[in-house]
Amino acid sequence: MDTVRVRFAPSPTGNLHIGGARTALFNWLFARSRGGVFVLRLEDTDTGRNIEEAAVQIATSLRWLGLDWDEGPDLGGPYGPYRQSDRFEIYQAEARRLVESGQAYWCYCTPEELAQQREEARKRGEVPRYDRRCCTLTAAQRQAKEAAGIRPALRVRVPRTGTTVVHDLIRGEVSFDNATLDDFIILKSNGGPTYNFACVVDDAAMRISHVIRAEEHLSNTPKQIVLYRLLGYQLPAFAHVPMILAPDRSKLSKRHGATAVEEFRAEGFLPEAIVNYLALLGWSPGDEREQMTLAQIQELFSLEAVSKHAAIYDVRKLTWLNGQYLSSLPLARVVEAVLPFMQEAGYVSAVPGAAELDYLNRVVETVRSRVHTLAELRDAAAYFYRSDFTYEEKGIRKYFAKPGVTELLARGREALAAVPSDQFTVEATEQAYRRVIDEMGISGGALIHPTRLALSGRTVGPGLFDIMATLGKEECLARLERAVDWIDINLRAEA
């Protein structure tokens, strides 16, 4: 086993799930930490369930997460093609070898007959298992079946004695009694391979050294090992990673909210956070580290440190991590990530100019430490782009309804008007405001709170002077004036 070769082999039936993403991540980490090769292979043998867009979507999500592959459907490689639907001749050829050596046989039982056989076995209290009745078919009987238009499926003749043991890098030795195995189908009646067959043929053909996949495949492994032996292939190492469960301990599904990588992206999660969180789910660096880059994780990763038990994913911790990244990543990176959100909201133009970008940078810098997702960041930045907001009810009652508040706001506005617009900084605006506060002998909050409401429409947010400096002089004066007018019309009139 010289060079490490691993693969991620999704079936393109839907979006990339976080469970799949983590399996891909562990494969990627293993390959990258061992100087190996990461292969992407599409398991699209079931033409009925295959969705063309899904293949594109999965690749897009993987790339977005930063998990790049060395060989795959798009890149090609020495062991292609990497799409199972393009490898049918290979499966046919390997199946033929099995038939010729008597290790596989044609089965003419129809799905209905098989279901009936299973049902009868169950009634007798037996484990449903194919009874090999088609094994003894004579040539004449076979011809009759063919003439009747029945297309046969191909079954492997699985040894019925002994045990098959899986040497698993995460779970140790797991043994299965061969008597519990069945003569499973490897070629469907339409000529296509089944999962267990295609998977083995391809893993061997693509020189996969380590099969790292989800635990749900552990019970398939003895069947696959039988195939490896029958076909004379060298066995790869196996590692079955624990599954990711929904908060109610059940298998993850759509009804548990966002479970697809694409959905997390749309909700404003950063790939840095998702990958970091996924790595922490089922693996630990062994110390107290939490926030780590892909590069750091890669350096520390080992399959031996992967836990054995399923993990329930907790979107709150992911959210926390995302918030950590939002405030600690270089500003340019956060701006880049939030840009599409801002454009979609109509805050930033499709092709922003330098001034627009400069403003966005300042906005992001002033709000990013108090949000957890890019969507929240966009919403928290709304009033930096729109001045037609309404005032929060609670704020109106608490700050605008106070007697003398319009005079207060007018004084504040006057003070700000005296600050030159090219020196409208956090320090200068605060100095101007503090002077008003001193002169009037009021508490800071008495002026600061109504001003925040006037400027942003909200009672919570960044430091007031940060808002002022970002907004700029003209906008501040206009908004203060608008607030005074609003109070005059809406609150004074009633009095």
Next chain:
RNA sequence: GGCCCCAUGGUCAAGUGGACUAAGACACCGGCCUUUCAAGCCGGUAACGCGGGUUCGAAUCCCGCUGGGGUCACCA
């Protein structure tokens, strides 16, 4: 139901026979800071599923039970 895997706080998770009066993180609760909200800092509540062994000693090893999960297709 058969087979297989797993089992430390609500969640993630450290721990590989003595340093365990069981780390850390998220969440939660308090406090500090403060113009608000976050952030940050300080503190708190909270766990070895149960029962038997083995051992001078068990979260750690063995057995049973219970619980959870996976799998039993011409799906992957």
